[in-house]
Amino acid sequence: DSGVTQTPKHLITATGQRVTLRCSPRSGDLSVYWYQQSLDQGLQFLIQYYNGEERAKGNILERFSAQQFPDLHSELNLSSLELGDSALYFCASSGGTGGVQPQHFGDGTRLSIL
């Protein structure tokens, strides 16, 4: 158990819809990262938050947005969903912003777009 909690585990929805994925980091971790992993693709970094502030941005589409709340949990919002958005979405947390700070991953949310 990594200590990172993601909900829901599975999500099935239709094109054009909007969903929210939720992540609770490990106790004490200030950084939260979001990744997308499609079939046969590597982990694609989407965005990082540190203590409530956006820290780094990766290949995140404009239809996607995220935030980190004062209690450090984070949400990833995906809107105007397309078939290609079907993927595993992972959240990870770490204690800081750099250095030897391995990321601890949640079990992921599997998003299926019909």
Added chain:
Amino acid sequence: GQNIDQPTEMTATEGAIVQINCTYQTSGFNGLFWYQQHAGEAPTFLSYNVLDGLEEKGRFSSFLSRSKGYSYLLLKELQMKDSASYLCAVRDTGGRDDKIIFGKGTRLHILP
């Protein structure tokens, strides 16, 4: 730009040794991570290298050469449960943001 290369797939035999290579090109560098990921599961942290040399942790060792942009993960005494994908990831401190870039992973198959 940023680029991380690893072999797509490898096969090895139970009890043997296997070396998974990773080469990287990033605009900045502040450490290289190896993760293990079983199919459909979350990646789990294996090792971290920031200085040149070998880091040993039980059956797993990881090596880094910063001048060559090269790392490898060495797995000894392979067990069937080692069948998984192994992800190389680099902390890239160049550019506007400090981020971790993952390779596509190496799928390791262990044969009995």
